[in-house]
Amino acid sequence: MISIEFILDTLVLTVLFAIVTLSLNLKYGYTGLLDFGKAAFFATGAYVSGLMTTNGYPPILGILTAIVIAALMGLLISIPAIRVRSDYLAIITLVFSETIRIILKNESWIAGGVLGIRGIPPLIDPRTTPYQMYLLTHLLIALMLYMVFFTVSWLLTNSPFGRILKAIREDEIASAMYGKNNTLVKAFVFSFSCAMAASAGSLYAHYVGFVSPDLFVLAITLQVWIMSIIGGPSTISGSFIGALTVLTIARGTRIIKDYLNLPIDPNNTMFILTGILLIITIMFRPTGLVKEGKIKVV
Amino acid sequence: MLKATNLELRFGGFRVVDRVSFTIRAAKTYALIGPNGSGKTSLFNAITGVYKPQGGKIFFRGKDITSYAPHRVYREGIVRTFQYPKVFYKMTIIDNLIFAARNQVGDNPVSAVFQRGKVKEQERNLKKKALDVLDKIGLTKYAESYPSELSGGQLKLLELGRALMTDPKLLMLDEPAAGINPILATQLFKILRRIRDEENLTIFLIEHRLEIVREFVDWVYVMRSGKIVLEGSPNEVLYDKNFLEIYTGG
Numbered sequence: 001m002i003s004i005e006f007i008l009d010t011l012v013l014t015v016l017f018a019i020v021t022l023s024l025n026l027k028y029g030y031t032g033l034l035d036f037g038k039a040a041f042f043a044t045g046a047y048v049s050g051l052m053t054t055n056g057y058p059p060i061l062g063i064l065t066a067i068v069i070a071a072l073m074g075l076l077i078s079i080p081a082i083r084v085r086s087d088y089l090a091i092i093t094l095v096f097s098e099t100i101r102i103i104l105k106n107e108s109w110i111a112g113g114v115l116g117i118r119g120i121p122p123l124i125d126p127r128t129t130p131y132q133m134y135l136l137t138h139l140l141i142a143l144m145l146y147m148v149f150f151t152v153s154w155l156l157t158n159s160p161f162g163r164i165l166k167a168i169r170e171d172e173i174a175s176a177m178y179g180k181n182n183t184l185v186k187a188f189v190f191s192f193s194c195a196m197a198a199s200a201g202s203l204y205a206h207y208v209g210f211v212s213p214d215l216f217v218l219a220i221t222l223q224v225w226i227m228s229i230i231g232g233p234s235t236i237s238g239s240f241i242g243a244l245t246v247l248t249i250a251r252g253t254r255i256i257k258d259y260l261n262l263p264i265d266p267n268n269t270m271f272i273l274t275g276i277l278l279i280i281t282i283m284f285r286p287t288g289l290v291k292e293g294k295i296k297v298v
Numbered sequence: 299m300l301k302a303t304n305l306e307l308r309f310g311g312f313r314v315v316d317r318v319s320f321t322i323r324a325a326k327t328y329a330l331i332g333p334n335g336s337g338k339t340s341l342f343n344a345i346t347g348v349y350k351p352q353g354g355k356i357f358f359r360g361k362d363i364t365s366y367a368p369h370r371v372y373r374e375g376i377v378r379t380f381q382y383p384k385v386f387y388k389m390t391i392i393d394n395l396i397f398a399a400r401n402q403v404g405d406n407p408v409s410a411v412f413q414r415g416k417v418k419e420q421e422r423n424l425k426k427k428a429l430d431v432l433d434k435i436g437l438t439k440y441a442e443s444y445p446s447e448l449s450g451g452q453l454k455l456l457e458l459g460r461a462l463m464t465d466p467k468l469l470m471l472d473e474p475a476a477g478i479n480p481i482l483a484t485q486l487f488k489i490l491r492r493i494r495d496e497e498n499l500t501i502f503l504i505e506h507r508l509e510i511v512r513e514f515v516d517w518v519y520v521m522r523s524g525k526i527v528l529e530g531s532p533n534e535v536l537y538d539k540n541f542l543e544i545y546t547g548g
């Protein structure tokens with residue numbers, strides 16, 4: 001039986017991943033900047049929130065600090081990253097992500113090493129509220145955050161600024177020749193997109209109650225990439241559709257195993273199905289489920 | 299208006315622009331001609347900041363703009379088109395034009411989100427202006443289309459239109475009529491002449507065929523192997539005894 005709790009839990013994760021996917025869409029889909037370090041910023045948010053709230057600070061302060069720190073980190077790696085060709089950019093972001101993971105894993109004085117941080121308080125006390133209510137509260141908070149980023153991203157991309165993003169993606173020299181400061185724009189996109197991913201990580205930490213260096217693994221970044229590609233990288237709403245599709249497959253395969261006696265591990269069923277869907281998308285709908293639209297300023 | 303002295307651009311020890319000096323005066327039209335690979339586009343690139351020149355100076359309206367990045371060159375009022383059209387294929391034609399306009403409030407991300415009223419108002423005005431330009435270059439019916447629907451000649455016109463959106467003080471055109479049929483080419487120069495005379499533009503253009511621009515330009519610079527080797531009025535250059543030799547590379 002699919003329980004309401006199971007659905008709510010899937011939705012919370014969908015919304016959190018939709019935020020991270022949206023941050024990738026802005027960066028890659030609109031601006032053409034490759035980023036294989038998405039997990040690092042998601043995890044940064046989770047760690048900052050985890051560290052702060054387990055030390056007695058309120059969750060809202062944790063999230064805000066996470067956003068600020070991630071924005072600054074984004075700005076920092078944008079400095080070397082912005083001037084290089086896009087394939088080097090992919091390597092820089094990947095190395096950055098792995099470096100942080102390894103440091104956090106080995107330097108246990110920072111944040112618990114391999115064990116990570118445990119006992120991160122949820123946003124609502126689970127002892128006094130029914131479990132469904134607890135899930136629903138987290139879902140609503142996540143949705144609110146997503147709506148904020150959704151709206152801001154929509155306004156950004158449907159504006160003269162949005163034209164610059166696409167111009168940078170298509171032809172940087174032409175963009176510069178028509179007066180646009182590509183470097184500043186890219187720095188902004190880096191910073192904003194990192195802050196966005198971090199805020200989702202913050203909520204995630206509160207939701208599951210613990211964080212560990214495993215949050216940084218490349219698999220998470222790749223999952224976000226798959227969500228982006230399937231949903232439609234150069235869109236805003238594709239972020240939700242992509243996240244929902246991939247997570248439905250991921251969690252659906254766990255349920256199917258109770259009904260079908262498949263000769264393979266449910267995890268592998270998930271990989272196979274996601275892979276097939278990815279291939280179908282790239283072959284038959286390379287722009288993703290949602291298509292890139294015209295810029296609507298007025 | 300524009301003055302370059304001893305401008306030099308090298309690629310791996312090879313001087314593609316070799317100590318070039320020249321002057322562009324306001325409200326006049328200049329042609330830069332020369333055989334393939336003589337460095338014409340490279341000279342444009344050195345002026346507009348695509349590549350930093352290794353030597354020499356560029357002054358624009360009395361200001362030293364040597365080594366300015368392209369977006370700063372634009373701010374001074376210089377705009378250039380590209381020999382091989384560099385338009386934005388995933389944007390509509392009208393978006394390509396509006397993109398180029400100056401001083402847009404919504405270029406700033408904070409204003410794009412929080413000053414929506416101002417952004418919209420400006421957008422409406424720029425849209426009118428873009429439609430005006432489209433009318434001038436004869437692409438009105440393509441306003442909402444994408445560049446992939448245009449022919450090569452029309453792409454050249456779009457490049458020109460985008461440059462006109464910037465109200466340029468100096469308009470630099472890299473082979474505006476290259477690769478398009480002679481009829482359309484003549485038409486293009488007709489359009490260009492009308493716009494130039496209406497707005498009193500200063501134009502610096504690259505063209506292979508002197509005959510085509512002969513009626514259109516006031517002064518001609520001839521380049522060969524990175525150097526300006528000959529200059530004069532179109533007729534002077536055309537009847538210069540060395541002209542043919544420069545072209546045939548004797």
Ligand SMILES: Nc1ncnc2c1ncn2[C@@H]1O[C@H](COP(=O)(O)OP(=O)(O)OP(=O)(O)O)[C@@H](O)[C@H]1O
Nearest residue numbers: 309314332333334335336337338339340341381506
């Ligand atoms: N980015 C570059 N790197 C290396 N060499 C270059 C570069 N750009 C141009 N060159 C070389 O500089 C020389 C001049 O090229 P340029 O494009 O300026 O010639 P042009 O006069 O515009 O020719 P055309 O009439 O074919 O457009 C050529 O030998 C070209 O190979």
Ligand SMILES: [Mg+2]
Nearest residue numbers: 338339340381
């Ligand atoms: Mg050329």
